[in-house]
Amino acid sequence: MESLRIFVVEDDAFFGEMLKYHLSLNQDNEVHLFKTGSDCIKNLYRMPSLVSLDYSLPDMSGLEVMRRIKKELLDIPVVIVSGQEDVSTAVNLLREGAYDYFVKDEDVKDRLWNVIKKIRENLSLKREIIQLKEEIGQKYEFRNSIKGTSTPMKQLFSLMEKATRSNITVSISGETGTGKELVAKAIHYNSLRSNHPFVAVNVSAIPSELIESEMFGHEKGSFTGAITRKIGKFELAQNGTLFLDEIGEMDMHMQSKLLRVIQERELQRVGGNQTIKIDIRLIVATNRNLTEEVQKGNFREDLYYRLLGLPIELPPLRDRGNDSIILAKYFVDEFCQENNIPKLQISEAAQQKLMQYSFPGNVRELKAVIELAAVLTDHNTIEEKHIRYNSTNASSHFLLEENTLEEYTRKIIRFYLDKYNENVVLVAKKLNIGKSTIYRMIKENRL
Numbered sequence: 001m002e003s004l005r006i007f008v009v010e011d012d013a014f015f016g017e018m019l020k021y022h023l024s025l026n027q028d029n030e031v032h033l034f035k036t037g038s039d040c041i042k043n044l045y046r047m048p049s050l051v052s053l054d055y056s057l058p059d060m061s062g063l064e065v066m067r068r069i070k071k072e073l074l075d076i077p078v079v080i081v082s083g084q085e086d087v088s089t090a091v092n093l094l095r096e097g098a099y100d101y102f103v104k105d106e107d108v109k110d111r112l113w114n115v116i117k118k119i120r121e122n123l124s125l126k127r128e129i130i131q132l133k134e135e136i137g138q139k140y141e142f143r144n145s146i147k148g149t150s151t152p153m154k155q156l157f158s159l160m161e162k163a164t165r166s167n168i169t170v171s172i173s174g175e176t177g178t179g180k181e182l183v184a185k186a187i188h189y190n191s192l193r194s195n196h197p198f199v200a201v202n203v204s205a206i207p208s209e210l211i212e213s214e215m216f217g218h219e220k221g222s223f224t225g226a227i228t229r230k231i232g233k234f235e236l237a238q239n240g241t242l243f244l245d246e247i248g249e250m251d252m253h254m255q256s257k258l259l260r261v262i263q264e265r266e267l268q269r270v271g272g273n274q275t276i277k278i279d280i281r282l283i284v285a286t287n288r289n290l291t292e293e294v295q296k297g298n299f300r301e302d303l304y305y306r307l308l309g310l311p312i313e314l315p316p317l318r319d320r321g322n323d324s325i326i327l328a329k330y331f332v333d334e335f336c337q338e339n340n341i342p343k344l345q346i347s348e349a350a351q352q353k354l355m356q357y358s359f360p361g362n363v364r365e366l367k368a369v370i371e372l373a374a375v376l377t378d379h380n381t382i383e384e385k386h387i388r389y390n391s392t393n394a395s396s397h398f399l400l401e402e403n404t405l406e407e408y409t410r411k412i413i414r415f416y417l418d419k420y421n422e423n424v425v426l427v428a429k430k431l432n433i434g435k436s437t438i439y440r441m442i443k444e445n446r447l
Contacts, residue, residue: 003028003029003030004028004029004030004049004050004116004119004120005030005032005046005047005048005049005050006023006029006030006031006032006048006049006050006051006052006116007032007034007040007043007048007050007051007052007053008020008023008031008032008033008034008052009034009035009036009037009039009040009051009052009053009054009057009065010033010034010035010052010054010081011035011036011054011056011057011058012054013035015104016033016035017033018109019031019033019052019108019109019112020033022109022112022113023109023112023113023116026116029116032046032048035058036057036058036059037057037059037060037061037062037064037065037068038059038060040053040065040069041065041068041069041072044069044072044073047073048073048076049076049077049119049123050076050077050078050079050115050116050119051069051076051077051078051079052079052081052112053065053066053069053078053079053080053081054081054082054104055080055081055082055083055089055093056082056083062080062082062093063092063093063096066078066080066093066096066097066098067096070096070097077099077115077119078097078098078099079098079099079100079101079102079112079115080093080098080100080101080102081102081103081104081108082101082102082103082104083103083104084103085103089101099115100115146179146182146183146186147323147326147327147330148320148323148326148327149322149323149326150315150319150320150321150322150323152315152319152320153315153320153323156183156312156314156315159310159312160183160186160187160190160312162310163187163191163310163312164187164190164191167191167192167193167281168309168310169281169282169283169284169306169307169308169309169310170184170187170282170283170284170309170310170311170312171283171284171285171286171290171307171308171309171310171311171312172184172283172284172285172286172311172312172313172314173285173286173287173289173290173311173312173313173314174285174287174313174314174315174316175287175314175316175360175362176287176361176362176364177317177361177362177363177364177365178314178315178316178317178362178363179314179362179363179364180245180285180287180314181200181243181245181285183312183314184198184200184241184243184283184285185198185243187241187283188240188241188243188281188283191241191281193239193240193241193281196237196238196239196240196241197236197237197238197239197240197241198237198240198241198243199233199236199237199240199241199242199243200243200245201214201215201233201242201243201244201245202245202246203244203245203246203247203249203250204245204246204249205246208251208253208254211250211251211254212254212257212270213226213230213232213270214232214233215232215233215234215254215257215258216232216234216257216261216267216268216269216270217229217230217231217232217234217235217269217270217272218230218232218269218270218271218272219269219270219271219272221271222269222270222271222272223270223271226270226271229269230269232267232269234261234267234278234280235267235276235278237280238278238279238280239279239280240280240281241280241281241282241283242280242281242282242283243283243284243285244282244283244284244285245284245285245286246285246286246287247284247285247286247290247307248286248287248288248290248293248298248299252298252300255299255300255303256300258303259300259302259303259306261278262282262303262306262307263306265277265278265279266278282307282309284307290304290307291304316359316362317359317362317363317365317366318358318359322355324354324355324359324366325346325351325354325355327363327366327367328346328351328354328366328370329346331366331367331370331371332344332346332370332373332374332382335370335371335374336374341374342380343380344374344377344380344381344382345380345381345382346381346382347381347382347383347384349383349384350373350382350383350384350386350387352384353384353387353418354366354369354387356411356414357389361390365390369387369388369389370382372386372388373386373387373388376388384418410441410446410447412431413427413431413433413438413441413447414447416430416431417438417447424438424439424442
């Protein structure tokens with residue numbers, strides 16, 4: 001249990017010694033007794049956790065002493081102990097910042113025990129909050145939350161570092177599954193706003209008739225079903241970061257309202273007249289090409305330039321080289337830890353199979369593939385046969401790789417060999433090529 005340093009300021013020698021004795025019964029309490037206000041003030045450098053202060057002191061009033069304490073140590077609880085029960089005095093002291101007001105009687109020591117208990121609970125809660133913030137900060141350190149050593153990822157980390165130094169709006173683009181929200185969180189938790197909320201909104205998941213209420217809130221009775229006041233996402237993110245995912249899906253009507261809020265830095269809840277000032281950092285993300293959407297008339301040009309800020313494009317996994325293996329090993333370790341199973345290795349053949357695949361679903365797909373492989377293996381190693389892809393998904397993105405004809409040929413043959421368990425004769429028949437072609441490519445290590 002943490003030690004508390006308690007100051008008892010009391011000119012009544014007997015009463016002061018009595019309080020010191022009872023409070024010192026707990027060995028975790030370090031109690032200091034002072035007979036004057038000036039003695040207490042001179043010792044404030046010791047950083048007391050609590051001050052029990054007599055209202056009537058020989059050298060100055062309890063109110064004056066409390067004001068001096070609050071000036072130097074704003075958050076230190078001060079309990080006033082008075083020989084008289086005066087409601088108006090008590091109210092005034094509480095307004096001035098007193099933690100509590102006790103009448104000097106035999107119950108004071110018990111009341112102080114209750115105050116100490118509450119202070120310990122508050123300190124414990126503060127420690128938990130600090131620890132949680134430290135854990136969140138460590139979790140979202142760039143290289144802890146986002147894995148990769150490839151050149152595109154190094155460039156990404158550089159841009160993210162720049163984003164944390166100011167409140168500039170960040171616009172994140174990239175294919176589905178590349179980790180846009182993860183990047184947004186990492187920027188927030190490494191920025192000056194890290195101690196304030198991170199609020200994420202998936203624009204595409206909110207019906208168009210509800211999105212204004214979700215974003216800006218509404219007042220009770222503003223429309224059918226509005227039975228209570230609702231605080232919107234902008235207000236919830238006050239002093240923190242608002243992340244708008246799939247911003248390209250927002251309709252034109254809502255785009256106009258969003259533009260006004262961004263420009264004016266204020267909003268009104270639906271059905272309300274009160275103007276609410278907002279102070280947020282805005283991060284938006286999309287898998288669409290907003291420049292093309294502007295040209296098509298689907299996205300406001302003025303809003304586009306308001307949101308552009310610092311553009312960050314996330315590279316697809318197929319352009320990240322060996323990062324797929326780094327991520328695969330991370331995901332398998334994470335899966336084993338979460339499911340309390342022995343650590344698994346990934347064989348060289350399985351790694352080679354991962355490297356040959358384009359991962360149209362990006363990091364999200366890789367994670368799903370690895371978790372399935374971890375379930376399928378009966379031993380401590382993930383083999384090539386355990387790596388399974390969604391062939392329909394793969395074929396739809398096949399041409400994105402922009403390979404040479406020879407590379408495409410090799411990948412097509414490799415795909416069919418995997419599908420038909422290395423049956424060369426059957427694969428040759430399916431592809432209408434000579435089996436000698438396949439045997440030759442295998443011999444030359446081209447498959």
